[in-house]
Every structure is written in C-alpha cells, then in structure tokens.
Amino acid sequence: MGRNETAHGSANDVSGDIEEFDPIGTLTLIGIYFVILVLSWVYIYYIEFLGRDLVIVG
C-alpha cells in the first residue's frame, strides 16, 4: 500500500519498456472487434432498418 502508482518519478525506471513493448495481440483483437462493429452496423442500418415497412419520410 505504501507505493503510490503515480506520485513519484517512478516512470524513469520503466520508460524504456514502453518502446520495447508492442501490444500486437491487442491490435489484432481490437482490429477484429472493429471489423465486427462495421459489419454489424452495415447489416442493422442498411439492411434491417432501411428495409422495414413504413419508413418515416416527413
């Protein structure tokens, strides 16, 4: 509990790490999520919503 995650200049000893660590797995996962989002949106907006009866036009 004594160590505070932000208060001191503890970033110095780890600042090298951030350049070394490339979260490639995260990029892959989130890329998959992005594709799912876009495809689901295209389906629900352009096919399901605009294909329904009684579209409000005024």
Place this chain on the structure above:
Amino acid sequence: MSEAIEGERTFADKFPEEARIVRAALLGSFLALTLGAIFGIIQTLHRTGVFRGLIDSTDYYTSLTAHGVFLALSFTTFFLVGLFTWAVVRSLDRPLINTKITWTWYGLMAAGMTMTGISILAGFVDSIEMSADVLFTFYAPLQAHPMFYAGLAVFIVGSWIAGADYFRTWLAWKREHPDERIPLQTFMVLTTMAMWYIASSAVAASVLIFLLPWSLGLIDQVNPTLTRTLFWFFGHPVVYFWLMPAYLLWYTVLPKIAGGRLFSDPLARVVFVLFLLLSTPVGIHHQYLDPGIAEGFKFISMTNTMFLLLPSLLTAFTVVASVEYGARQRGGSGLLGWLTDLPWRKPEFTGMMLAGLMFAAGGFSGMVNAGMNINYMIHNTIWVPGHFHLTVGTAVALTFMAATYWLWPQITNKPIYSRSVGLFQVVLWFIGMALMSNAMHAQGILGVPRRTAEPEYSGFDYPTMFGGFEELNIQIAIGGTLLFVSTVLFIGNLVLTMGNPKVSGLAETLPPALSGPDDAPRVLDNLRLWVGIAVTLVVLAYMLPLAAIINRGGLLGPGVGTYPVWLSPMLDALANAATALLGAIGDESAALVEVIR
C-alpha cells in the same frame, strides 16, 4: 526494509476508520443489489409469462420501479462512494479530513434512499395510501408520492457532500505535496464527481422546483417535455457515473491482477477528461422521437454522443494492452497465445474481463441507440433494456462483484470464503446475461415494447425473426434465473466471508504505469479548466432547447402562462419563467404559512 513491512499492511490496518466507511458503503450497495435481484427474478418470470402468480400485472410496475431505483441508483452509487473513498485515501496515502462529515453524507444518502424505497414498496400494500409507480425515469405527469422525490433530493445532496469530501481531502494533500501530479485514482474520482455535479444539478432542479412542489399540490401542473428533458440532462451522464468506477478498476486494478501494469497513465487521464466534457451535452439522444424538440438539436446531440464513443474505444485498447503486457510478463507469447497465460482462475480477473467483453457488445447496441434515425426501429422496445443490461447490468455490476473479491479482504482482513464459488458466480452471470440480453435485443427488433407486464397482445402477433417471440421469452426467463442464482451465490459467499477469522498478509499494492504521469501534459490536471469547458459545452447544448421547450409549453405546462406577442420568444420564455416562479414562490409561502398555523 520499512517499505516491505509497510507493504504488508492492508488498507484496513492503515486506515481503520476509512475502511469502516468503505465497508458500510459496500454493504449498502449489496443490500440494494439483493432487493433489486429479487424484483428482477419476479419480473423476468412475470413478463415472459412463465410464472405470474406472485404479483398482479398492475403491481409489476411497482416492482419495476423498485428494480430500477434500487439497482441503477442505490447499488451503483453506494458502491461508487465506497470505492472512491478507498481510491482517494489509498492513492493519496492519507486519511479523510473529517470522518464526521463522511458519516454525514453516508447517513444522508442512506436516509434518502430509505425514504424513496419506502414510498416505492408501499405501492405493494393497498392499505397504505402511498405509491411511487413512476419507474426510474419518473416522467411527469405520472406522479409519485412526495416522499419519493424528497428522498431522491436528500440522496443526491448526500452524494454532493461525498464529492466535496474527496475534493477537500485532495486539497489537503495538495498543500502537503505542492509539486506532485494528482495520483491517477484521485484524478479519476475528482473528474467523475465534477461530472456528477454538473449532471445532477438538472435533476435536482427538476425535483425541487417542479416535481416536489407539484406532488405537494403547491403547483397545478408541470411541463412534461421540460421535466423529461431535465431528467435526461441527468439521465445520460448518470450512466457514465455508474461506469466510471468500473473504468477506474479496469485501469488501475485489472492490469495488476493480470500480472502487469497500466499501459498509459496519460491516456487514462485523457479518457476521464473526455468523459467529463462529453457525458452531459448528449441527453437529448434519449428524446430523438419526442415531438416539440427541433431536429437540429437532436442532430447536435447525436454528434456529441458519437464522439463520446472515443474515450470508450480508447479504453478498450489501453486496458487490453495492459492485460497483454501482464500476460507477456507471465511468459505469454504468440499473436494471441498470450491469452492462455492469464490468471483465468481468479474470479476478480475473469469477472472483469467478461464484463469488459460484454461492454464491447453493448458498445454495438449503444451505437444503434445513438443513431438518430435508426432509433425509430428500437426506441422504447426491449432492445434498450437489452443494451443497458450489458452496460450497467454487466460492465458495471459484474466488475463491481469481481472487484469485491479483490477489495473486500483488504478492507476487512478476512479472506473470501470460497474463491472457486466466486469464479463460478462470475461465469454464471456472463452466461445468464448472454442469454437474456441477446434475446431482449432480438425481441426489440421484432417490436416488443419494454417496461410492460404482459408483452403479448390480443390483436396481433409479432413477426418472426431470430427465433419467435415465445422462444425468446424462454431464453429471457432462463437467463434471468441464472442471473438471480449468480447474485444469490455472490451475496451468500460474502455473508460466509464475514464469518471468516481475520488474518494478515492480504495486502495488495498497485504498480506504477508503463508510461507514467510525467509523460502526461500538466494541463490535464487543470481541473478548473476542464470543468469550465464542460459547463460551457452543456450551456451551448442545452440553452436553446430548454428555451424553446419553455417557450412552447410554458414553464408549468400547456395552458399555463401568458404569451405576449410583442416580445421575442426568448424574452417571452424569460417572462414566463419569472411569472411562474413568482407564482410558485407565492403559493409555496402561502402553503407554508398555512402549515405553520
């Protein structure tokens, strides 16, 4: 050496009085969770037609009000104040300024929620002349007993004092540490509470100026669109108020549990600042299908709402990257192979990860909700509760439950009774919610309305897609039952934990971020600046719509107020406001005099 010994002391050892407050808040939260879950299972079985023997369909709405208020306001807010008290004290490493004040706000919040709760539950008892079957959104002209509104006001005032408590504690710390950055957890607490002050001001105004006087008979009528708009001024940011504590846990606690550390402290700050700025000027997206509000205002609200996706999308990256870092520290390798090197046997880890996964799914239905014209398809259908059972009902609730397995030992010095039951419980919640929420979304697309005791109608049948109406009802009932069982296991586990003896060695520390606060521009910590911009955005987003609404319907509803034609609409609105206010004040003082006599 001294640091090592220090590190073994838990929060309860270091700050016993604060730990007591955190425990009290969490217990209040879990009491609300228990009540909410009981009404939840009654509703699930009633609505789906599986079992309607326990309550009448007219009492369904009493139950629904209780479910909404106990879970959305009481469970979430009590957990939040408990968690925030822990986070402020832990990250500043100093006690609260004056725990008498702390107990005062706790007492006010508890008293307010008790008043509101009694007014709701009295609706089940015919012999008591009291009810508040107005649902969580309490739209006028449906009217609740005055105690419902009064209780809400007291509850909100309590939460305001809680916020002041955190700000004062931070200011005291700042005097002792003039040149240091605000610790991340405290930063998150302060930005969240700043957002809460802005958001809750509208609902407080709505309750104190209109709804409470109206329910007491001091004014005859209110403007339904105005009170509704003031509700949603509060009603959308409140969902971020529920979510921010979950984000705090995902950013600061989850990486540690995964065996790593936060990927980026500066981005976490940016995300919380974005929430402070954008959470409030979006409420009109709940009113896309309201008459009496111009399309332009709706479009502006949609644009703000869509940009509000940004902090959540950034969070997804930062949190997953932090977890990946943890997995790689534990020896994980490969493009996705590291996923198997995570501590999936820990309920706090698996619970939070599953909560995050469901939030990602909720992100999609949220995008649909936010789309202005696609709202025609799902507005007020059961799709909407399907959505928010993924967000508040899982991203928030499951994260809170999971975090409890991690936090509770540190504030009590008692180990969790059964961590394997805990693991089973969080997975069960996920399965139950997957079933229930998926079926709710599907029914919503069929056009099944939300908030109804009997969604089957005599005059027509629903179209069939993604499975028929009846089949989806069964999925909802099974899912809801699993959720109830999961809640019972959670509460049961916690009760048994309280019987455990106190032990030592339960302390946990939180590691610094990979990219620390020194990488964050100083301006991020300038809370005055961000609050100023947030207020400006709110004024810009709401001034014209509110003026237009008051101008159309009058401050106190259609049929009230005069409309002098020689004044411009804005002056007209102001004049209406002034006369109506004066009238209200006059009435009120007359009533007061009467009471005093």
Place this chain on the structure above:
Amino acid sequence: MHIHAYEKLWLAASLLLILFLLGSVTYGAVGPGVAMVTDSEPAIDAGALDEDERFSEPRVEQVGENEYEAYVLAFQFGFQPDPIVVPENSTVTFYVTSRDVIHGFEVVGTNANTMVVPGEVSEITVETDGPAEYGIVCNEYCGAGHHAMEGKLEVVPQSEFDERTNGGDGE
C-alpha cells in the same frame, strides 16, 4: 506525451468509425429521406382537446390525391380511432397527441414509432405498400393498465377503404 504507434492507429480507426456512423445517419436522412419527429406542430392544450378540430373526432381524412391524414388520440389506455384504416400505396401523415400522460405510438415491426406527449402533437408521414395489418402498442409506461393499451393499423385496398369510410360514421 507518449502515445504508442498502435494506439495512434486505433485512435484514427475510432475517429473513422465515428464519422462512418454519422455518415450513415446522414445518408439515411438524405438518401431514403428518413425524417425525424420534430417541432413542426405547434403546442396544444391537452386539457381542451374536445374543442380541437382534429382531435375532438379522431379519424382518417383524405387531404389530396392519394394523401391522407390520420388524427390519433392516445389516452389511458387505448388509441382512437381503433382500428386506423388507411388505403394501400398512399401517403399517410399521422398526427398523434395525448389527453393525459406520456404515451408511445409504435406500429409493431415497422419504423413508425413516436413518443406522444400531452401538450404536443407528433407528426410522422409514411408511405404504405400493399394491404397489411399491423399492431399498434403504447411503448411508454403510462400507468397500471399500460400493457392493455393497443390498437391496430389496417392498410386496405382502395375499394375497401372507400367502402368502409363511406359506410362508417367517421369522415
């Protein structure tokens, strides 16, 4: 401020996604012409609907060639007229108001859906296709009998519409 290259990439993708969503909604408004319920109708006195030309007698009225207006009243717990009968392949504008609390007006399984607020009139225009029967539900909680509040929209052939409106007592 350090921002990892991947995170910058994700930030750009997120912004694109947001623009894509806003673009879709704008396309829906401009292309297929989906219009929002708006403040087009003036406010109305919910307590004096008996004296209102349109809502004292809820009905469907022909206002032009193949153009119809439906004046619909929502109340605890029903809709008037019930059923609402309109001809096929026509343009129908619904004007919906409430005489008591807030209601919803949702033609089940379609995009016709609006809030109904006392003191306001919701105006929505739709184009009907062939003959069909739709349920109408109130989708905003309006009191203890909320679940019983339903109506019907019948889209019928022109000949049947003429027969029913002439034979009926409305119009």
